Amino acid sequence: MTWDWNAVGDFMPHFWDGLLVTLQALALGSVISFTLGLVWALSMRAPTRWVRWPVGAATEFVRNTPLLVQLFFLFYVLPEWNITFSALTTGVIAIGLHYSTYTMQVYRAGIEGVPAGQWEAATALGLPVRRTWTAVILPQAVRRVVPALGNYVIAMLKDTPMLMTITVLEMLGEARLYSQQHFQFTEPLTVIGVAFILISYPASLLLRALERRLVR
Numbered sequence: 001m002t003w004d005w006n007a008v009g010d011f012m013p014h015f016w017d018g019l020l021v022t023l024q025a026l027a028l029g030s031v032i033s034f035t036l037g038l039v040w041a042l043s044m045r046a047p048t049r050w051v052r053w054p055v056g057a058a059t060e061f062v063r064n065t066p067l068l069v070q071l072f073f074l075f076y077v078l079p080e081w082n083i084t085f086s087a088l089t090t091g092v093i094a095i096g097l098h099y100s101t102y103t104m105q106v107y108r109a110g111i112e113g114v115p116a117g118q119w120e121a122a123t124a125l126g127l128p129v130r131r132t133w134t135a136v137i138l139p140q141a142v143r144r145v146v147p148a149l150g151n152y153v154i155a156m157l158k159d160t161p162m163l164m165t166i167t168v169l170e171m172l173g174e175a176r177l178y179s180q181q182h183f184q185f186t187e188p189l190t191v192i193g194v195a196f197i198l199i200s201y202p203a204s205l206l207l208r209a210l211e212r213r214l215v216r
Contacts, residue, residue, distance in 0.1 A: 007187040011178050015191055018174030022160050025092050025170060030153050032096025037103025042133075044108060063101040068162055070094045075166040091163035099152055106148045110141035147211035154200050154207075171195060 043055040062070070071094045075087065085093065114137050122132040164173035175188035 004184065004187055007182065007184045008191060010182070011175070011188045011191060014174040014178050015171065015188070015195070018169055018171035018192075019195065021088065021168060022157070022170040025088065025095065025160050025163060025168070026153070026157050028092040029095035029099065029156050032092065033099035033103050033152065033156070034149060036096065036100035038107050040100060040104035041107035041111065044104070045111070059101040059104055062098060067094065067098045067159060068165065070098055071162060071166050087167045088163070090166060091160075091168050095156055095159065095163075099156055102152055103149060106145045106152070107141065109148075110145035111137060113144055114140050147207050150203070150207040150210070154203055157200055157203075158196065 040055055040059055044052055046052055071091065074085070074090045074094050078084065078090075118136055118140065119132070122136045127136070160170050161172035163170050164176065167173075169177065171192050175192045178188050179185040
């Protein structure tokens, strides 16, 4: 087996297209997962069980079923109910929804980690409930959980190749298509593997540094 640099050069335009789609899916999926995760976490603290129980059951169901099954359900089943999205939108929704059930637990741990004295101080000052959450509790909770949320961003990055199964040409999808068309697998797949390392490893180092800074 010989390494073909010409194949690498031919593949690079496809790689950049796939990288753009991967980063787009990652960014939008992260926004959805962080936003919904906070909504689920706050819903689980609702005073009525008629809110807590449905949210708890739904998030447990999503968390305990494979992301691939959820992708297939959204992509193939929803159109039968006349609910249709593009392949990329479907992938973004699936990733965001799936990981929101994990970020929910991160937010919940952060909220529970806020000292009881902070709640008591807010009550003593007569702060409204909304003001207590937005000005006292959530800023402290989010600060504690930023590194953990970052870890899930890396996990989402490593799950983006699943979008290939619903026709989204992210990085691995572009590599697979190129390999099938040119019968060259080593070069494109190696480029993709290196790309994932170059993105995820520096991100993990950054998260460690951020964690050390936040715990001071």
